Amino acid sequence: MSFIIKCLDCGHYAPYYPTSTSCPKCNSQWREAEYDYELIGKTLPALLAKRSSSLWRYHELLPIRNPNPSLSLGEGGTPLIRAVNLGMMLGCPNIYIKDERQGPTSSFKDRQASVTIAALKEAGITEMVAASTGNVAISYSAYASRAGVKLWAFVTSLVPAVKMREIALYGSQVIKITGSYDQCKQVASEFARQRHLYQDMGARTITSIEAMKTIAYEIAEQLTSVQGPPKDTLWRTPDWYVQAISGGMGPLGVYKGFREMKQMGWVDRIPAFAPIQAEGCAPMVESWKKGLEKAVPVTSPKTRIETLATGDPGRAYEFLRGYVDSSGGAFESVSDEDAFRAMHVLAKMEGISAEPAAGVAFAGLFKLIRAGVIKSSDTVVVNCTGHTMPADPSILGENWMHDVKFPTKEETPQEGLLSALSQVAPERFPKIAIVEDTAEARRLIRRILQSQGNFTILEASNGREGLDLIQRELPDLVILDLMMPEMDGFAVIEALRAKPETATIPVIVATAKELTTDEKNRLSGQIQSLMQKGDFLNDEFLEEVKALIK
Ligand SMILES: *Cc1c(COP(=O)(O)O)cnc(C)c1O
Ligand SMILES: [Zn+2]
Numbered sequence: 001m002s003f004i005i006k007c008l009d010c011g012h013y014a015p016y017y018p019t020s021t022s023c024p025k026c027n028s029q030w031r032e033a034e035y036d037y038e039l040i041g042k043t044l045p046a047l048l049a050k051r052s053s054s055l056w057r058y059h060e061l062l063p064i065r066n067p068n069p070s071l072s073l074g075e076g077g078t079p080l081i082r083a084v085n086l087g088m089m090l091g092c093p094n095i096y097i098k099d100e101r102q103g104p105t106s107s108f109k110d111r112q113a114s115v116t117i118a119a120l121k122e123a124g125i126t127e128m129v130a131a132s133t134g135n136v137a138i139s140y141s142a143y144a145s146r147a148g149v150k151l152w153a154f155v156t157s158l159v160p161a162v163k164m165r166e167i168a169l170y171g172s173q174v175i176k177i178t179g180s181y182d183q184c185k186q187v188a189s190e191f192a193r194q195r196h197l198y199q200d201m202g203a204r205t206i207t208s209i210e211a212m213k214t215i216a217y218e219i220a221e222q223l224t225s226v227q228g229p230p231k232d233t234l235w236r237t238p239d240w241y242v243q244a245i246s247g248g249m250g251p252l253g254v255y256k257g258f259r260e261m262k263q264m265g266w267v268d269r270i271p272a273f274a275p276i277q278a279e280g281c282a283p284m285v286e287s288w289k290k291g292l293e294k295a296v297p298v299t300s301p302k303t304r305i306e307t308l309a310t311g312d313p314g315r316a317y318e319f320l321r322g323y324v325d326s327s328g329g330a331f332e333s334v335s336d337e338d339a340f341r342a343m344h345v346l347a348k349m350e351g352i353s354a355e356p357a358a359g360v361a362f363a364g365l366f367k368l369i370r371a372g373v374i375k376s377s378d379t380v381v382v383n384c385t386g387h388t389m390p391a392d393p394s395i396l397g398e399n400w401m402h403d404v405k406f407p408t409k410e411e412t413p414q415e416g417l418l419s420a421l422s423q424v425a426p427e428r429f430p431k432i433a434i435v436e437d438t439a440e441a442r443r444l445i446r447r448i449l450q451s452q453g454n455f456t457i458l459e460a461s462n463g464r465e466g467l468d469l470i471q472r473e474l475p476d477l478v479i480l481d482l483m484m485p486e487m488d489g490f491a492v493i494e495a496l497r498a499k500p501e502t503a504t505i506p507v508i509v510a511t512a513k514e515l516t517t518d519e520k521n522r523l524s525g526q527i528q529s530l531m532q533k534g535d536f537l538n539d540e541f542l543e544e545v546k547a548l549i550k
Contacts, residue, residue: 003035003063005206016063016206018119019198029204030315032256033063041264045234048221053077055111055214061260063210064118071121071146073104075114076214080222080381085349090369092376096226096238098219100385101354105139105166108215108250108385113139115211120198121147126446126457129154130200131188133181133246133307134163135386140200141170148443150450152197154188156181158306165393168400171451175424179406180300181309187404187420194421203249203316212253213260216241219381220258220267227379234266239378240329242368244360245275246308248284248316250383255323271381273329274374275320276364278303281310282333284317289331294318304336307357307386330373334363342366346384355386425454430549431475433458435466435492436510437484445479445510452542455549463487467495470502476549480527482511482519490519493526506548 005016009028014020022029040060051057055076059067079102083095103110117140120128127150130140137153144151151172155164156179168174177184185202192199203209220235230236237258243250251273258270277285280303287295297312313320324331334342336356343359346352354362361382368374404423407416432455436442442459449455458473460466464486470478478496482489489509496502506528515523515530523530529544 003033005031006034007031018116018123018125018207021199021201021204029201030319031204031206033206033210035061035260037260037264041266045266053218055114055211055218058214058217061210061213061217062115063207064115065122068118068121071118071143072114073110073142073146075103075110076218078102078218080219080226081350081352082226083350083382086346089345089349090366092369092374092378092380094377094379095365096219096223096379096381097350097352097384098215098381099352100215100383101352101358101387103139103385105135105142106385106387107135107139108212108383109135109139110142111211111214112136112205112208112249113143116140116200116205116207117143117147117149119207120149125198126150127450128152128198128200129188129192131155131181131185132159132167133309134159134167135307136200137167137172137174138163138170141167141172144172145170145447145451148447148450152188152191154184154191156184156306156309158309160306161393164401165396168396171447173425173454174401175404176401177404177406177420179420180311181306182297182312183406183420186417187406187424190417190421191424202247203252205249208249209253209256212250213257215250215383216254216257217261219254220261223379223381230268233268235261237267237269238271238381240274240374240380241271241383242274242276242361242365242380243383244308244357244364245277245284245320246310246357248275248310248313248320251275251323252316252319254383255327270327271329272327273320273324274364274368275324275329275331276360277331277333278305278308278339278360279333279335280304281308283311284313284320285331285333287317288321288324293321305339305356305360307355308360330368332364332367334360334367338363338367352384353387354384358384358386429454429456430477431456431458431473432477432479432545432549433460433466433470433473433475434479435460435463435469435484435489436479436481437462438481441481441510441512448541449545453546463489463492467492470496470505471499474501475505477545478505478507479545480507480509482509482515483513490522493523497526508544508548 007023008030010026012025081097087093087095100108129152131154154175223236261267281301283295283298295317301309339359342363460469463484508529510531
């Protein structure tokens with residue numbers, strides 16, 4: 001797949017790498033991926049017929065070099081459902097619901113998480129930070145578990161406890177920040193900066209925008225199959241795309257999808273965009289209605305719909321405003337009560353139970369139809385996302401969350417930030433070296449460690465490399481395979497025990513091999529524990545690890 005990253009401010013082109021988050025020339029963080037549209041425009045349509053309906057069917061248009069099917073949970077390819085009853089009620093017969101609840105973690109964030117995690121995996125990145133109003137972190141957490149990526153999820157205290165538990169259920173660290181979502185993002189960002197960790201950049205994340213655009217491709221393709229192909233183009237476009245927004249990443253990505261299809265000649269127009277916000281936190285709607293070029297932030301959001309509580313949209317507003325205006329769309333806001341009512345109507349009339357944030361989109365649809373902005377003959381697609389399953393508290397046990405109070409009486413915001421940060425985690429975690437030649441086994445051990453405790457994990461893929469690593473880093477614990485090229489585990493142990501600095505480092509031998517009596521004798525007294533590979537599933541392994549690094 002060939003693609004390149006273009007700076008939206010200065011036009012400079014640079015290759016893609018997930019950790020480089022700004023333009024090397026002008027430092028702008030607003031960039032986007034470009035592909036060979038000439039070629040893809042001609043070749044991809046014929047290939048699609050044979051592909052299954054996941055977002056990877058458009059992989060030539062995604063910033064991933066080698067899509068890795070083993071990370072997939074079946075993201076994308078959600079149904080486009082005609083809302084017959086709602087259509088009758090509203091006198092607008094062509095309302096379609098893009099049912100993003102049917103993603104692996106029940107929100108459209110699954111697209112973002114699957115593509116971003118695929119990019120991180122491809123770049124060899126194994127740890128990341130994300131600030132979230134809930135759904136992003138749930139989805140990242142699920143994909144991170146498959147990919148062996150450790151996730152630090154920073155959420156605000158308004159996120160419902162069931163969602164926090166769901167994040168934790170997939171084995172990620174949950175850090176609850178008692179403060180606004182904007183403060184939560186600050187702590188996350190400072191944490192990532194200090195530890196040099198990859199950080200999700202919201203709407204500025206290239207993989208996220210690219211992932212979201214697959215919604216547009218699917219809508220056009222699906223609408224064509226239900227309404228029949230248009231005369232002059234490959235696919236059909238609806239008249240409206242309606243979505244509840246927080247930071248605006250969804251519509252930014254979806255717009256890019258339609259724009260690309262238009263550029264390739266697959267569709268002849270871009271639908272009108274209708275981003276909907278909750279009244280208590282509607283900086284974009286209010287700024288648009290006043291005709292402002294820059295959004296005025298809402299400092300203390302007053303909505304119970306925490307999923308949509310981005311108070312400061314920053315430049316996302318400027319881009320989105322351009323798209324809404326050029327597509328003939330409209331921003332709109334609705335009250336929490338209207339959103340809850342719409343949610344109930346949707347469930348009662350269409351059998352679709354969504355979370356309140358999706359209720360906002362439907363309440364916005366009702367309002368725009370009533371105001372005559374959306375006409376009765378228009379074809380409308382509403383993004384319906386968010387439906388979460390509760391994780392029972394008893395599954396998780398204790399200590400699955402860090403509870404950070406953003407101090408209210410500090411002298412300066414900087415002091416507040418530092419004090420909040422110091423509550424997240426200690427400076428230094430116990431170091432564990434995994435010396436193992438099979439990549440899959442290393443990933444498994446890393447994942448078990450990542451998901452249940454905080455460790456700095458070091459890895460080596462053979463005995464010689466492992467010995468160097470141990471002598472250099474002096475870890476608190478070594479997890480060692482026996483059968484390895486270059487130097488086997490027995491030789492590593494002998495070398496460790498021969499030197500005073502490394503003689504007392506505890507070693508857990510993890511092996512798939514049946515040991516002979518002679519081998520057992522060689523290990524006896526030299527190691528702290530012996531694990532057969534099947535033992536990893538039981539809790540003993542972690543208890544062993546925790547006991548040894550005391
Ligand atoms: C994230 C989210 C939104 C808002 O998405 P943005 O496009 O990032 O503004 C809306 N509804 C639900 C259910 C979400 O999870
Ligand atoms: Zn630039």
